[in-house]
Amino acid sequence: MFRIRKIAIDTYPENTAFLLRSGNGYGVEQFKALRKIEVTADRSAILATLAITDDPGIVGQGEIGLGEQAFRRLGQPEGSLVSIAQAKPPVSxxxxxxxxxxxxxxxxxxxxxxxxxxxxxxxxxxxxxxxxxxxxxMTTQETLSLTKAMADVGNRLHWHSPLVVDKHCIGGIPGNRTSMIIVPIVAAHGLIMPKTSSRAITSPSGTADTMEVLANVDLSVERLRSIVASENAVLAWGGRVNLSPADDVLISVERPLRIDTFEQMVASILSKKIAAGSTHLVIDIPVGPTAKVRSQSEAVRLRKLFEYVAGKIGLMIDVVITDGSQPIGRGIGPVLEARDVMAVLRNDADAPGDLRERALMLAGRVLDFDPAVEGGRGYARALDLLASGKALAAMERLIEAQGRQAIVFNAGPFKHEVLASADGAVAAIDCHLMARIARLAGAPMDKGAGIDLLRKVGEQVRRGEPLYRIHAQSETGLGFARELAAGDPGYRIAP
Structure with a gap:
């Protein structure tokens, strides 16, 4: 038997256990055999990867150290007695x-x-x-099976309403932070919209990453329910409420491998929506030469896959194919995207027009689910709620309910401007490359890292004028981003 010692080491997503090499009755060869162990307490058990230490300052004789994830998942107080045994490989x-x-x-x-x-x-x-x-x-049937299996593992939220709406973009377009505008519009209208989002997979920021600049997104199930009851909506990180938890584990591996196939995308998105209790969903599929979806034919194939799986699991879906030819808004990265979102909600004169219009269009599609809204009047209703300030008021209430962010995040202090190499008009912006540059600068882990776009497609520029500004929290991050931008700035200038 061993006594638990909590080790303040983050080993997400894995469970990790630490044992002292000598003095525990095991030989070195036995340690090698016990590469993965089962840790068992009175009423709980976990599997953990075993790490061996020679430092008694980390863990002593008769103790087993548990990293932050393992300690939380086992759910036993420090000092409790546990036993260990060699874990059998999963039959699956x-x-x-x-x-x-x-x-x-x-x-x-x-x-x-x-x-x-x-x-x-x-x-x-x-x-x-x-x-x-x-x-x-992967077959279509396997995609359906994967969706159902992911939705069935973990919590499921249930709401006392026949109409629970949601919206999701498949991603790939930097700055496309429409959900943070749509949610307060829909909440102000009175529909229930419990928006839970994953962290960014391959992008410089996800909805949860950007909302975290303004408010707490790490909400318990009880608090999430309470906020929705009072505000009609929430903008939260889905991982905390254990919705489709397998998806979060898969994402943690997909991110470094940059895997994001249509089949895995559909299973990931729809399993989360079903687990969140959604009944009606708008899906945004941006199409562009450097987006995730590059052609209209690919978009149609993905739309049909969404519609097939959604129909089989009882989810009403409206798939919208949109323009993905360039980044949306001006900011790429959590702080800069949050700035753009709030500018739109405040109806600022210099708010990004493309972000505003896309958010209104998609919010209109969501509001069209409401039987009380006359057919095709969703956009007009969304526009009224935004222009009147009711959407901004709903957002401020939501921020207060979730817990206003105590830290004031600013754009990274280390900056570099990428300049135009010729006179002309911006003919194209590479979405994929912009995302890579922003991620190398440190986004989304560094909230202030990212890119401020100073020119968009169609705008005139003279040689030597800035196209965009890179922000980073460190000189190292800025150096990585500058190096990639120097090789290819991601902008094409036409004479």
Missing amino acids: LEAVRRKIGGDVLSDSEISAIISDIATYRYSPMEIGAFLVACAGF
């Missing part, structure tokens, strides 16, 4: 091996894999193998 790994070989998996096999991933029985390497195998080949 055999199905992953078959998938690598090109087999089609059954509903039960996919369900078993997702259950084991959600309970942290898989290592990142094993999760990566599953993701890569699915990226190579």
Whole structure:
């Protein structure tokens, strides 16, 4: 038996346990055999990756150290007694091996894999193998099975309303932070919109990352319910409320591998919406030469996949194909995107027009779900709620209800302007490259890192004038971003 010692080391998403190499009755070879262990307390158990230390300052004889994730998930107080045993490999790994070989998996096999991933029985390497195998080949039925399995693991929210709306963009367009404008518009109208979002996967910021600049997004289920009851809506991080928890584990591996296939995208998005209790959903699919979806034919294929899976799981869906030819708004990165969002909600004269119009159009589509709104009048209703200041008031109430951010985040102090190499008009902006530059600068982990766009497509520019400004929290981050921008600034100037 060992006594628990909490180790202040963040090992997300893995559970990690620490043991002293000597003095615990195990030999070195036994430690190697116990690469993954099962830690068992009176009423709970977890699987954890074992790390061996020679430093008694970290963990002593008769103690087992648990990293932050493992300690929280085991749910036992420090000093409690636990036992350890060698963990058996998950039986579902055999199905992953078959998938690598090109087999089609059954509903039960996919369900078993997702259950084991959600309970942290898989290592990142094993999760990566599953993701890569699915990226190579996945049927529509497997996508449906994956969606159902992910929705069935973890919490499900239920609301006392036949109409619970949501909106989601598939991503790929920097600065496209329309959800933070749509949610207060819809809340001001009176519909229920419990918006939960993941952290950014491959983008410089997600809705949760940007909202966190303004307010707390790490909300418990109880607090989330309370906020929705009082404000009709919420803008929260989905990982905290344990909605489709397997998705958050998968995302943590997808992010560094930059895997984001249509099938995994559909399963990820729709499983979260079903788990959040949504009944009606607007999906935004931007299409552009450097977006996630590059052609109209790809967009139609993705739309049909969304519609098929949504229909099978009982979700009413409206898929909107939009212009994804350039970034939306002026800011890329949490602080700069939050600035743009609040400018639109305040009806500032210099607020980004493209962000405002896209948000109004999508908010109108959401409001059109309301039977009380005359057909096609959703846009006009959204415009009235924004222009009157009611949407801004709803956003301010939401920020207060969630907990206004105590830290004032500002754009990163380390700056560099990328200049035009010729006279002419901006003919194109590479969305993918802009996102990469912003991420190298430190976004979204560094809230103030990102890009301030000073010119958009169609605008005139003279040689030597700035196209955009890179912000970073450190000289190192700025250096990485500058190096990539020097090789290709991401702007095409036409004479």
